[in-house]
Amino acid sequence: MSKPLTFQETVFRLKQYWSDRGCIIQEPYDVEVGAGTMAPETFLRVLGPDPYRVAYVQPSRRPADGRYGENPNRLYKHQQLQVILKPSPADVIDQYLGSLEAIGIDLRKHDIKFEEDNWEAPTLGAWGIGWQVMLDGLEITQFTYFQQCGGIDLDLVPAELTYGLERIVAFLQNTDSVYDIEWTPGVRYSQVRFLEEQQFSKYNFELADVSMLWQLFDLHEKECQRLLKFPDAVLPAYDQVLKCSHVFNLLDSRGAISVTERVGVIGRVRRLALGVAQAWMKQGQANQEAVA
Amino acid sequence: MSALPFLLEIGTEEIPDWMITPALNNLQDMFQALLDQQALGGLVNSVKATPRRLVLQASSLIERQPDADELVMGPPKSAGTGAATGFAKKMGTSLDQLGTQSTAKGDYYIFTKRTPGLATAAILARDLPNLILKIQWPKSMYWNGKGSERFIRPIRWIVALLGNAVVPFEIGGVHSGNATSGHRLLGKSSILVTSDDFEEQLKTNGVVLSAEERLEKIETETAALAEGKGLRVKPDPDLLHTLVYITEFPTPILGSFDRQYLELPQEVLVTVMRHHQKYLSLQDTNGNLASHFIAVMNTNADPEGLVRHGNERVLRARFNDARFFWDTDQKRSLEARLPDLKNVTFQAKVGSYFDKTTRVVELVKQLGGDQHAQRAASLCKCDLTTDMVKEFTDLQGIVGGLYAQAQGESKEVWRAIYDHYKPLSMEDEIPATPQGRLLSLADKWDTLVSCFNVGLIPSGSRDPFALRRAAQGVVRIIVEGKLKFEFPKASEELREFMRDRVEYYFRDVRSFAYDEVRACMAAGWSDLVDLETRLKRVQAVRPTPDFEPLAASFKRIKNILKQAGYTDGGTYREDRFEPGPELELHREIRRTDGQPLEARIGPLRPKVDLFFDKVLVNAPDPEVRRNRLALLHSLLQEFSTIADFSEIVTERQAP
Numbered sequence: 031m032s033k034p035l036t037f038q039e040t041v042f043r044l045k046q047y048w049s050d051r052g053c054i055i056q057e058p059y060d061v062e063v064g065a066g067t068m069a070p071e072t073f074l075r076v077l078g079p080d081p082y083r084v085a086y087v088q089p090s091r092r093p094a095d096g097r098y099g100e101n102p103n104r105l106y107k108h109q110q111l112q113v114i115l116k117p118s119p120a121d122v123i124d125q126y127l128g129s130l131e132a133i134g135i136d137l138r139k140h141d142i143k144f145e146e147d148n149w150e151a152p153t154l155g156a157w158g159i160g161w162q163v164m165l166d167g168l169e170i171t172q173f174t175y176f177q178q179c180g181g182i183d184l185d186l187v188p189a190e191l192t193y194g195l196e197r198i199v200a201f202l203q204n205t206d207s208v209y210d211i212e213w214t215p216g217v218r219y220s221q222v223r224f225l226e227e228q229q230f231s232k233y234n235f236e237l238a239d240v241s242m243l244w245q246l247f248d249l250h251e252k253e254c255q256r257l258l259k260f261p262d263a264v265l266p267a268y269d270q271v272l273k274c275s276h277v278f279n280l281l282d283s284r285g286a287i288s289v290t291e292r293v294g295v296i297g298r299v300r301r302l303a304l305g306v307a308q309a310w311m312k313q314g315q316a317n318q319e320a321v322a
Numbered sequence: 323m324s325a326l327p328f329l330l331e332i333g334t335e336e337i338p339d340w341m342i343t344p345a346l347n348n349l350q351d352m353f354q355a356l357l358d359q360q361a362l363g364g365l366v367n368s369v370k371a372t373p374r375r376l377v378l379q380a381s382s383l384i385e386r387q388p389d390a391d392e393l394v395m396g397p398p399k400s401a402g403t404g405a406a407t408g409f410a411k412k413m414g415t416s417l418d419q420l421g422t423q424s425t426a427k428g429d430y431y432i433f434t435k436r437t438p439g440l441a442t443a444a445i446l447a448r449d450l451p452n453l454i455l456k457i458q459w460p461k462s463m464y465w466n467g468k469g470s471e472r473f474i475r476p477i478r479w480i481v482a483l484l485g486n487a488v489v490p491f492e493i494g495g496v497h498s499g500n501a502t503s504g505h506r507l508l509g510k511s512s513i514l515v516t517s518d519d520f521e522e523q524l525k526t527n528g529v530v531l532s533a534e535e536r537l538e539k540i541e542t543e544t545a546a547l548a549e550g551k552g553l554r555v556k557p558d559p560d561l562l563h564t565l566v567y568i569t570e571f572p573t574p575i576l577g578s579f580d581r582q583y584l585e586l587p588q589e590v591l592v593t594v595m596r597h598h599q600k601y602l603s604l605q606d607t608n609g610n611l612a613s614h615f616i617a618v619m620n621t622n623a624d625p626e627g628l629v630r631h632g633n634e635r636v637l638r639a640r641f642n643d644a645r646f647f648w649d650t651d652q653k654r655s656l657e658a659r660l661p662d663l664k665n666v667t668f669q670a671k672v673g674s675y676f677d678k679t680t681r682v683v684e685l686v687k688q689l690g691g692d693q694h695a696q697r698a699a700s701l702c703k704c705d706l707t708t709d710m711v712k713e714f715t716d717l718q719g720i721v722g723g724l725y726a727q728a729q730g731e732s733k734e735v736w737r738a739i740y741d742h743y744k745p746l747s748m749e750d751e752i753p754a755t756p757q758g759r760l761l762s763l764a765d766k767w768d769t770l771v772s773c774f775n776v777g778l779i780p781s782g783s784r785d786p787f788a789l790r791r792a793a794q795g796v797v798r799i800i801v802e803g804k805l806k807f808e809f810p811k812a813s814e815e816l817r818e819f820m821r822d823r824v825e826y827y828f829r830d831v832r833s834f835a836y837d838e839v840r841a842c843m844a845a846g847w848s849d850l851v852d853l854e855t856r857l858k859r860v861q862a863v864r865p866t867p868d869f870e871p872l873a874a875s876f877k878r879i880k881n882i883l884k885q886a887g888y889t890d891g892g893t894y895r896e897d898r899f900e901p902g903p904e905l906e907l908h909r910e911i912r913r914t915d916g917q918p919l920e921a922r923i924g925p926l927r928p929k930v931d932l933f934f935d936k937v938l939v940n941a942p943d944p945e946v947r948r949n950r951l952a953l954l955h956s957l958l959q960e961f962s963t964i965a966d967f968s969e970i971v972t973e974r975q976a977p
Contacts, residue, residue: 101646103639117467120478120495123335127506137507141619141629143568144373146338148461159463159475161336166632167599167617175463175476187465204631206638285665293670 032134034202037213040133040195041087044111047132048085051125053113056086061269062276065090065151066112066192070268073154076116076176077307078314079185085113087195091276093283096231099224102207103197106230107223111193118175118189126173126191130165134202141166149174153275153299155181155307158190170198180307234283243286247277247295254302261316264309271302325382326442326485328364329517332454333479333503336373339567341459341474346371348457353378356449361387362442370531372570374503376457377531379517383484387439396420396431406431446489450482454493466494479503483517505529505570508622528622529570536566540574544602544616547576553604553612561596568600569620577601577634578614583641586648589720590710594640597716599633647710655729656704656722666706669787671776675703678768685764689807694734695757701726702739702761719743745795748831752799759803766792766799767810774816793823800850801827808848824850828857837971838864844966856964863920864970868927873970875930876961879954880968882939886951894952898945903932908953911960919964930957 035043045055059069066072066088075082088110096106115122123144127137144161149172151157160174172192176184196208196219205211209220254270257263278295281287287295330353337345346369357364357380364383371377396409399422410417413433423432455471462472471494482489482498491498501512502520508528515523521531530536540562544555565572583591588611595601601615617633624630663676672678683699691699705711705722714721723740731739734757741753742762753759769792773779780789797820800807809820824847828839834857842856863869899905907929914922939954941947961967 101643103643118465120476123506124511138621139624139626139628140632141617141621141624142507143620144336145568146336159461166629167636168632175465177463183468185468187463187467201632201635204635206635288665292667 034204035134035199036215037195037199037211037219039214040199040202041109041111043133044129044193045085045087047129048083048113051083053083053085053115056084058086058088061272062091063088063272064092064275064279066110067151067156067190068154068272068275069112070265072112072114072190073156073179073303074264074268074307074310076114076179076184076188076190077182077310080314081186082114082116082188085111087111091230091279093230093234093279096227096234096283098231099209099220099227102209103200105196105208105223106227106234109195111195113191113193114188115191116188117186122189123173126163126171129191133198135165144173147172153278153296154179154303155300160190165201168197168201170194170201180310181304182307182311234280238280238284240281240284240286243277243281243284247274247281250274250277251298251302254306258302258305258309261309261313264306264313267302267309268306271299271306274299274302324385325363326385327483327517328378328380328383328446328489329481329483329515329520330378330450331479331481331502331520332376332477333481334374334376334473334477335475336568337371337376337474339373339564342371342373342376342567345457345459345474346376349376349378349454352453352456353380356446356453357383360442360445360449361439362445370533371567372529372531372536373568374506374570375529375531377520383442386441387445389439390437392435392437394433394435395423396433398427399429399431409433443484443487443489446482446484447491450489450498451491451493470494481515481520483515486516505621508571530572533566536569536572537562540565540572540618544574547574547616548604551614552607553614554607555616556592556603556605558596558602561600561602564600565618569618571620571622573619573622573624574602574616575619575624575630575633576614577617577630577637579634579637579641581613583645584611584613586641586644587724589717589724590644590648590714591641593714593717594644595637597714598640599637601633601637643713644710647708647713651708651710651725652728656701656725656731659704659707660700662707663703666703669773669776669778671778672772675706678772679703681768681772682761682764685768686760688810689760689764691760691764692734692757694732695738695760697731698726698735698738698742698757698761699764701731701735702742702765705739745798747791748794752795752802756803759799759805763796763799763803763805763807766796770796770816770819771812774813774819779815779819789819790823793820794827796820797823797827797850801854804851806849806851821847824853828854832857834861835864837969838965841965841967841969844969845962845964859919860965863923866923868923870970870972872923872927872930873967874972875927875934876958877968877970877972878934879958883951883955883958886940886947888951888955894949894956898949899953900937903929903936904950904953907933907957911953911957915960919961922960 049055056071059071063069069088071084071086075084089107090110091107093106095104097104119125131137143164145164147160147162149158149160156179158174158176160172162169163171163173170193174190176188176190178184196211199211200208203211209218209224211219213219213222250270250273254267257267257270278299350366350369354366362383364380366378366380368379369377394413397405406420407417409431410420413435415433420431420433422429455473459474462474464470464472465476477493477496479501480493480496480498481500481502482491483500488498488500500514502515502524504510504513504524504527510527513523513527524531530539548555591611592603595603595615601617604612604614604616606612615637619629663679664674666675668675668678679700683696686695686699702722705718705725708721710721711718719742720740723736726736726739734755737755738757738761741758742765744750744753744762753762770789773787773789778787799805825839825843828834829836838857838860842853842860845856847853896908899908910926910929914925937950939947939950941950
């Protein structure tokens with residue numbers, strides 16, 4: 031193999047590859063999310079009858095996964111490259127395999143398998159059918175055909191490809207720790223991100239003020255409910271859902287959510303998400319009627 | 323008419339391995355039924371599959387359905403030619419084509435109506451789309467938009483050949499044809515095939531169609547890899563089945579890991595390899611886990627060793643995680659973790675694992691568990707808060723046991739924790755120690771009671787909390803562990819549920835005859851060890867010549883008592899018996915009193931037969947009648963602690 035790609039070259043190549051296949055290249059969403067799926071470019075755009083193709087890197091925060099920068103494979107925040115192809119083309123798997131070739135993986139020299147893994151996000155009322163894609167025994171991508179989002183059956187079935195960038199690049203560069211990844215020549219991943227992992231682990235597990243977080247949760251929830259009463263504030267309302275979801279994750283990593291509370295809190299986030307999805311659909315219909 | 327072969331291949335994206343075999347059987351049954359119903363001749367020869375294709379091959383189909391002749395009765399001849407002409411017209415024929423038939427009611431016009439058979443290809447083209455979409459899957463999807471067809475994964479191509487002609491149809495925009503698709507990397511994506519060269523063509527394009535052949539390939543090549551290295555593959559049929567159905571061209575490779583990881587418990591290493599990486603583990607000549615593994619690729623070779631290297635790298639990361647979990651988990655003892663269980667949900671409506679622990683400790687105490695059993699009960703769920711179990715959930719219990727051992731708990735305590743989820747299946751062993759059996763029993767019983775209390779009751783195939791398995795475990799532990807356990811007071815629903823599981827266990831697992839199980843259970847099933855003993859005794863006497871006739875008489879007795887509305891359990895008066903069969907029966911009952919069932923059947927049977935032969939139970943004198951009924955009732959009672967013999971199904975049924 032020729033010299034493996036750096037972290038940022040890998041991102042460039044994937045973006046270029048999907049740009050060549052008709053995707054809008056978006057920038058990351060600027061509200062904390064736990065996964066690329068939660069960015070409105072996925073959660074809202076998969077709804078309704080309009081085709082859409084988009085790719086973006088989404089830094090994804092999972093407070094409970096933090097390890098103070100001490101674990102070579104676990105991160106509080108990792109980067110996902112998210113691709114949505116709506117509707118999914120018939121040769122979607124071939125296109126996906128082509129993207130691996132594009133980042134320097136000679137598939138004839140490797141072992142690739144698609145193993146059953148259905149994705150579900152109860153807080154978003156979303157689920158899909160799919161696989162984890164295994165490359166030489168390593169899970170490198172989650173591949174999902176969305177079926178439902180925000181509790182709504184999807185008009186067109188999108189394919190969602192979620193690449194775990196750190197894993198893929200660590201594989202390409204053959205490093206045992208994500209911190210040793212070459213981000214760009216002469217700069218390692220740890221130089222860019224280690225402090226963040228360390229400090230946010232401390233915040234998420236030790237410093238976050240639990241009573242303040244509960245207040246924030248209530249405030250964001252109220253704001254979302256208020257916004258949902260306006261016909262043209264769906265996007266701002268969805269930001270509030272994301273805020274609630276992130277605060278919930280923080281509370282969880284602080285161990286502040288008891289058994290009895292847990293189900294209830296998840297239900298509160300879910301209700302907001304379903305409300306937003308319905309409002310988005312309604313807005314879409316109104317817009318179409320206006321055009322007609 | 324010539325006999326034609328038929329080939330169907332449904333090409334899909336990767337189907338989950340565990341769903342494939344049932345789907346194939348389903349396809350075979352439905353297709354054979356179609357052939358039979360449509361009288362197309364033909365027999366399904368084989369159904370084969372890889373993750374990307376379901377293939378059915380049949381032979382000897384006829385080209386065209388036979389014409390069907392139907393005899394239609396017309397008006398009576400006496401009705402005249404007017405009616406006959408009308409009938410002929412309705413049949414689309416002329417008067418001179420009608421026949422006549424004589425019946426008891428006179429002569430009638432008849433007509434043999436012929437419906438020409440359809441071409442087999444036309445019938446298949448018409449019925450196959452529905453048939454294919456009717457294959458049952460545990461979870462299906464749509465891919466062409468809302469309301470479109472559903473299947474397990476998107477259908478991407480279809481081959482349908484009758485003889486060498488395409489049977490044309492369409493599913494979700496995919497048209498059937500004669501082009502298959504090879505292995506994603508080893509084959510061409512479009513290959514023209516015939517019924518004859520289909521399997522061969524697939525093989526040259528990197529697809530081994532037959533699951534048996536794939537299995538054989540894995541086994542032979544695996545053995546070759548292990549040979550001469552002092553290694554032996556740990557047998558694992560379930561994992562092999564999975565590997566066979568996640569590959570189209572399986573090729574095993576041998577990898578290894580650093581021996582330092584062997585310091586970790588074998589259970590952890592094997593779980594990581596098996597469940598997370600789907601690797602076969604290996605043993606050295608002493609039966610110890612070796613620092614090697616077998617990974618099965620879905621391709622033909624690993625020429626540069628990249629695949630081996632990649633798999634070794636992933637395994638190293640996984641083992642490092644496990645070691646990290648092991649070390650950090652040990653920083654807090656299981657006991658110190660007990661309060662944390664308040665934050666672990668057992669079931670939303672039932673409460674936390676802390677609550678469950680409290681109940682299980684209490685139940686173990688009530689059941690006479692010793693100090694060790696009680697200690698084990700209080701610690702058994704604490705491993706749910708460890709990182710190791712959060713990561714490797716299959717290891718719950720086992721990890722707790724290993725941690726307890728490392729933390730200096732007694733052998734009795736750690737072993738009980740280690741085993742307390744057992745038995746996990748019908749084949750799995752019950753816990754090895756008395757404390758383990760008691761703990762497992764108490765844990766499962768608590769799960770059953772708690773879930774039933776809040777209405778979480780399995781129905782049909784829905785059993786999300788695996789309560790059937792829990793109940794089956796309870797039954798097995800009691801019977802096979804010879805436990806003195808009487809079911810505590812439980813709701814009527816739970817009692818019924820347990821009764822079903824007890825019946826299922828003895829009938830389907832232990833293979834006792836169903837009527838013996840029913841008979842013995844009718845005599846009580848609160849003590850399962852006793853029930854097992856009685857079943858064995860009944861099973862043993864069943865083939866003796868006097869048993870079934872006696873059982874038939876018992877059924878007769880039961881009917882007589884029922885018809886007479888006899889409920890009086892009172893004693894009979896000896897002095898009222900008439901000499902002869904009646905008195906003799908009474909004396910025989912008395913004489914053999916206290917003797918075991920096996921000894922009484924022989925002598926009693928002729929006396930009972932004679933009694934029914936000679937004595938009229940329904941005597942005119944009410945006192946005599948009552949006395950006789952009481953005698954029969956007491957005879958039933960004599961055996962009622964063993965079984966209700968009237969439940970035995972006999973050749974000689976009671977009138």
